[in-house]
Amino acid sequence: MVLLGSRRGGRIYDKTEQDALQILCNQFAVALDNAQMYTEMQDSKIRNEILLDQLVSGVIVASPERRITLINHEAQRITGLAEGQAIGQSIDVLPRSISKALETTLATRAGMRNVDARLLAEAVDEESTTIRMGSAFLHGHDNKPMGALLVFTDMTELKKLEEQVRRSDQLSSVGTLAAGMAHEIKNPLVTIKTFTQLLPTRYQDDDFRKDFSSLVAHEVARIDGIVNQLLSFSKPSQPHLVPMKLHATVEQTLKLIHEQLAQKNIKLQTSFRAEQDLISGDADLLTQALVNLNLNAIDAIGSNGTIIVGSTISTYHFVQGTDTDHISSAPCIRLHISDNGKGIPKDQMQKIFDPFFTSKSEGTGMGLSVAHGIIREHHGAIEVESEVGMGTTFYIYIPLLKEDGIA
Secondary structure: OOOOOOOOOOOOOOHHHHHHHHHHHHHHHHHHHHHHHHHHHHHHHHHHHHHHHHOOOEEEEEOOOOEEEEEOHHHHHHHOOOHHHHOOOEHHHOOHHHHHHHHHHHHHOOOEEEEEEEEOOOOOOOOOEEEEEEEEEEEOOOOOEEEEEEEEEEOHHHHHHHHHHHHHHHHHHHHHHHHHHHHHHHHHHHHHHHHHHHHHHHOOOHHHHHHHHHHHHHHHHHHHHHHHHHHHHHOOOOOOOEEEEHHHHHHHHHHHOHHHHHHOOOEEEEEEOOOOOEEEEOHHHHHHHHHHHHHHHHHHHOOOOEEEEEEEEEEEEEEEOOEEEEEEEEEEEEEEEEEOOOOOOHHHOOOOOOOOOOOOOOOOOOHHHHHHHHHHHOOOEEEEEEEOOOEEEEEEEEEEOOOOOOO
């Protein structure tokens, strides 16, 4: 508010003076608006900085010229770079996986979702860091390019927890298999015991000694094979994907569950119609996933049923992250495991792969969750069809490799 008093000489304010006063008042108003806008802008900047630094995810922004313009506290912790070491610098100072993601986003002007990467530790005694990233290309209000935004989360502890859960489930499966294999081991032991008891009285019999020698060697080899199967299945394993034949692993898995099938009088039918089965896989982890799915089928049947295991060649449409606009197709081998058990109610179909979800009175609810995680680590997919009272079929899709080992 501007107050003007009367002049000492009594002269009034003429038009020119009034216009000058009006302009001056307008300038005062503009100055006040600017001061208010500056205060609001500074408050907003402080709020944004506080919010960014309180986020549990790392945030980095790079300009179109590949210069870092923003790096929050969590991003500094994960990358090991202080703000002063990063702001204004080229994205090349960042760990390779992060700089490559920003480079790709700036080059393609398109974002990415749910990309896993590993940041290698600089020191030998330090652990590498596993992160999950997502990015977006930024435009201004006039559609002018502003750079790339990268958000990433430290998944190291979660990966450790997943490995512990997988290990716990694996040991639980070993216990189930061992209970069934005890009977299978007992049979050759009875044969060895019988021949050993007869040995003192029949030692002079050449035919007996010959039979004893060959039969005991055969039965010991049989026991050794059973024990080795269990040891191979139970040992802790990190994912190590190499070219491998899937059918051989499936057949080995079916040998592991043979005794469970026999005890419950469940028939096993196989139909391997896929002409190709070369994949990039980890045989131990795939065995664990397949054992879980087959034991689940055995539990669903109870007794006097049938399990069908087979393979075909198929094409699967993989969605990148949660963005349905980015879909890629890949030739796959499709395994199916079918049972004629009790089936899965519709209200449970969306939950069966959730950790700790189980419809059984006894069980951890981890079997299907672990199997799902293993198939995902093989860049594959798992689907299920079921009808109450009719049975359930699990479909596993794993991308094929060409015979030269190239996807």
